[in-house]
Amino acid sequence: MTSPLHGGLGGWEGADQPNDTGAAVAVEKMRRDLMAAKATEPSAAAPDSAKRASKEMPKTAATESPPSAPVAVNGAACADGVSEGCSTRAVIGSDVRWPAPVPSTLSLDERFALCRSVGAECIQEDELRALLEKKAHPICYDGFEPSGRMHIAQGILKAINVNKLTKCGCVFVFWVADWFAMLNNKLGGDINKIRKTGEYFIEVWKAAGMDMTNVRFLWASDEINKNSNQYWMRVMDIARKFNITRIKRCGQIMGRGEGDDQPSAQIMYPCMQCSDIFELKADICQLGLDQRKVNMLAREYCDELKMKHKPIILSHGMLPGLLEGQEKMSKSDPDSAIFMEDLSADVNRKIKKAFCPPQVLEGNPCMSYIEHMVFPMYGEFRVDRRDQDGGPITYTSFAQCSEDYLSGRLHPGDVKPNLSRYINEMLEPVRRHFQDDPHAKKLLATIKAYKVTK
Ligand SMILES: N[C@@H](Cc1ccc(O)cc1)C(=O)O
CATH class of the missing domain: 1.10.240.10 (Tyrosyl-Transfer RNA Synthetase)
Known part of the structure; x- marks a missing residue:
């Protein structure tokens, strides 16, 4: 376990070592496939929000009636709405909106090495191996606040990592975090602009050379509205279980410093992001190292609830900005x-x-x-x-x-x-x-x- 958040080049210890391991072969093959792969149309249906956004936008997303998508059956049996195994939501990997995920052709060792190579940090490696052994199609996710344009860390680096993971049979969920951008006051908190930007993000990813077979795009507002009872139950439960200091320590996930003067959104946002992990049934949180605090919170929450399976955290390093001392790329510069x-x-x-x-x-x-x-x-x-x-x-x-x-x-x-x-x-x-x-x-x-x- 490892690297400081900004460990410079040395910090990326999971990065490819093209010449030594069995993984190198897999990485190399993946690279060649990647180069050969033409970005095909995604199999996912156009997100509800995207469709709606092109029509007239309602005043707030919360007033929209939930779409009647053919997703999960509501599990009324779950009284507290938060117990492990209680599923009122779609199991993303086998969601009827998408064709079945495509299995990997790699061996377990190759899958492990290739997955592991995505992360500068992995919590925990033994859990990752056990997961891959047990599941042909683990669910990985990363979330994005649609705001501004997309830089190459979100585009190219992400595509490289997604191709590695889907090659291992994983299903990768792009969580278009529209409500999160609004909470974080991006684009002046204008949900219409945020959604338009979300559409643009999806457009870029589709053109970026990703193999779309096991890739899914989900809009946070859509999914939350579909399963709102369970989702908000979880948010409240998380809020109950951690004190304000602990939640405030997650400030970095919003790109904010701990000392910054913050609206109360800084409390809501991490509780919601933590809830997302359970909403999506994510086996692997494959976000940047700057998001690790909330992913750790999710693991602590699992401990609180005595859940056996915690989400694995596979954090990629941050691609630095171009100018001196810029530890990550910034859109405002x-x-x-x-x-x-x-x-x-x-x-x-x-x-x-x-x-x-x-x-x-x-x-x-x-x-x-x-x-x-x-x-x-x-x-x-x-x-x-x-x-x-x-x-x-x-x-x-x-x-x-x-x-x-x-x-x-x-x-x-x-x-x-x-x-x-x-x-x-x-x-x-x-x-x-x-x-x-x-x-x-x-x-x-x-x-x-x-x-x-x-
Ligand atoms: N916090 C992430 C966005 C995000 C939102 C919700 C999530 O579940 C995951 C990621 C960012 O700043 O970019």
Whole structure:
């Protein structure tokens, strides 16, 4: 168990080690499949909110009548609404809205190693192995507040991780956290703008090269409204079981500091996010390290209730922002992040300006992107450079590449244009989608006009 939240490059201990383990073979095969995979239309039905959002929007989501989706049967037998095994909700993996999940072709060891490689931290590894042994289709989830544009940590890095997990047979739920964005006052708390942005997020993910077979998109407001009794029972129960200090300690999950002056939403939000985990029956919380406090809360809650199976926490590291000292990408500073539909001129300019101290890996965003995006996707980093600068070279492992960087044989001037080339290649399908598809194009124009609030 491990890494500090911002452990620099060394903190990502679950990251791919392409050359040594059985997992390397699986990672490599996954990478090739990923490259070959054409982003197909998702099998999921269009989310109710998305459909509604294109029509006229009701004043508040809470006043909408629950949609009559063919989901779970209500389990009236559960008096407190919170006991383990009491299910009033859809079992996402076998929800009738989607075709059955596709099983993995990998062995248990390969599945474990590939899943594990997603996390900079895993709580706990033995539970992960036992889960994979028991379940062909564990449910993983990550939640996103739709606000602003999507950066490459939410787009590319997420796609890499999702492809690994679905390759292991997992079902991955993208939780479009519209109500959470509203609670967190994003986009001025305007639910209509938030939903539009949610539609744009889904549009980006669909174009980002993800294998959609075991992927599901769910809107928080829709699912909560469908199972509102059980959901709010759980929220209240969580609120009863933890004191204010403990809940406030989760402030980071909203991107807020503990000392910040906060509306009371800072108490509601973590209780709700914790409830989501149970609502979704998530076996694996696959969110960023910045979300670990609430995931830990969910495990503590399981202890309180003496639940046998706790959600496993598989946290990915945070992709740093482009400028010095930025531990993660921020949307309010457009120069700290590369956005999914940035033009190549934007990418080149941002990378050119990026922090990239020679011979230093710690806190170096360029080297971090090479490690966490280029190697997992391409299995190599090809440096095209003039003969007088050392001539072209192709690294086939990050270890090799970082060694040369530390020694000064690989210079920031070599790293930057080549990194830009890779990122541009990764973004090209998304860029094209937003240029060529009229619906996507309009959506992007709409959300670009919104004023992003922090
Ligand atoms: N807190 C997450 C969003 C989120 C909301 C609800 C969840 O269940 C999960 C994640 C963020 O800040 O991005």
